[in-house]
């Protein structure tokens with residue numbers, strides 16, 4: 001720009017000033033431009049306050065200016081919006097630049113950038129900051145990018161789900177955005193998936209049914225307690241970063257598990273299905289919602305101390321003909337090769353499911369976890385299954401057998417370090433397409449009645465098994481942060497059923513500092 005056209009580049013913040021001094025050129029891909037607007041140099045009023053007046057001599061020589069807002073990468077996957085202002089001496093030249101950039105942006109909008117979004121805000125998620133986060137950090141960015149929105153602040157749980165399922169005029173929108181945590185995201189998934197199946201005549205109650213993928217993309221503005229879906233798909237739980245991924249029109253397919261009990265649909269899961277430890281943590285933490293995000297630490301500690309185990313059988317259909325394994329060192333990242341290979345392999349081939357292919361593991365378990373994605377979150381940046389993939393059509397089934405408290409603690413601690421949490425004698429992990437769990441004392445339909453008479457059953461089991469450590473017969477399933485009413489479930493992975501407004505976690509530059517070079521002078 002400097003050399004070829006008579007434009008003068010005026011960079012607006014300190015970081016930029018250091019860039020002019022240290023870089024010969026700085027390029028921004030058009031796909032990462034958010035907006036372009038004229039700038040009134042004399043008044044200096046059309047910008048958002050970051051405008052600093054140019055020396056008078058320069059403004060006289062270059063009185064025509066325009067500002068380009070674009071995505072800038074910061075540390076740890078964070079994106080922010082930056083402005084760069086160009087000055088020139090002729091109004092016609094400025095118009096030519098603005099028009100050309102706008103034409104390019106219009107072409108992108110025609111392709112994959114959203115123009116009209118439906119936004120649901122949970123005012124009670126996480127630290128109860130949803131509305132404030134949206135108004136202060138996200139709405140101004142959507143406005144800057146000329147995205148129009150219909151905003152609904154939810155009034156009760158399942159408001160967003162039910163609105164999407166039945167009422168929402170989905171044809172009007174290019175995507176749905178939720179402001180909240182994993183629970184809010186789950187509501188959106190349930191609303192959109194159920195609606196799509198109904199409109200296509202698919203029966204959700206049949207575990208074997210192939211579900212129809214949803215066409216609308218989902219954006220998550222993180223404002224919850226765990227924000228695991230956001231963290232594991234973007235690399236950070238930051239509202240501005242997520243909003244920018246929506247604006248540039250990113251798209252990331254994602255697997256969804258369906259959970260059934262006796263040919264009845266229960267729920268969908270896109271992150272964690274956990275029985276035993278994570279089920280018990282959730283059940284306890286639900287009674288302590290008033291504690292906010294800290295409830296999970298409290299209930300986690302308590303559940304760790306109670307150290308209950310649960311008996312049952314897990315049968316599973318291993319995913320064959322795939323490249324990835326749960327013990328891989330490679331990670332699912334933007335443009336993931338494994339997802340591109342394994343996903344279509346499972347999505348589009350109808351592999352016959354021979355009963356013979358199923359494996360069975362029986363025993364006493366502290367935890368049975370199915371992670372359809374890494375489940376990375378601030379608590380465990382590598383997640384429950386670090387090598388799991390977002391869109392490969394599989395879930396990683398992690399079985400933690402009964403062991404000592406000390407060993408279980410070692411296993412838990414490894415979620416927070418580089419050590420392999422699967423490399424322990426009492427832990428096994430399988431990459432699967434389907435699985436079933438049957439608790440030891442489960443008797444078909446009478447299961448619920450038995451659970452209701454839990455006390456009776458509990459004392460009965462203790463009498464029958466005098467050596468038992470008085471663990472209750474059943475735990476609960478934690479299904480993406482919701483408790484399921486049944487212990488015996490059947491789970492199937494639906495490959496790439498939904499799409500998110502992200503691109504997956506971007507690889508970090510080898511030397512991150514090179515992305516933001518220090519001032520050379």
Ligand SMILES: CCCCCCCCCCCCC/C=C/[C@@H](O)[C@H](CO)NC(=O)CCCCCCCCCCCCCCC
Nearest residue numbers: 182226228271272296300301304375380412413415480481
């Ligand atoms: C000693 C430290 C060990 C730390 C081990 C941390 C492993 C954490 C793995 C987190 C996986 C989260 C998976 C995400 C699930 C979401 O779909 C769901 C909805 O938001 N979140 C939860 O269910 C919320 C689940 C929250 C679970 C929190 C578990 C906290 C365990 C604390 C154990 C303390 C033992 C201390 C002994 C001295």
Ligand SMILES: Nc1ncnc2c1ncn2[C@@H]1O[C@H](COP(=O)(O)OP(=O)(O)OP(=O)(O)O)[C@@H](O)[C@H]1O
Nearest residue numbers: 125126154155156180181182183184224225226227
């Ligand atoms: N207006 C509302 N009032 C009460 N509950 C709501 C409302 N809107 C949504 N919910 C419910 O609140 C629950 C929790 O919301 P959300 O996921 O946003 O936050 P969180 O639980 O703090 O975060 P996380 O799921 O990440 O742990 C969801 O299951 C959702 O169904």
Ligand SMILES: [Ca+2]
Nearest residue numbers: 255372389394
């Ligand atoms: Ca997966």
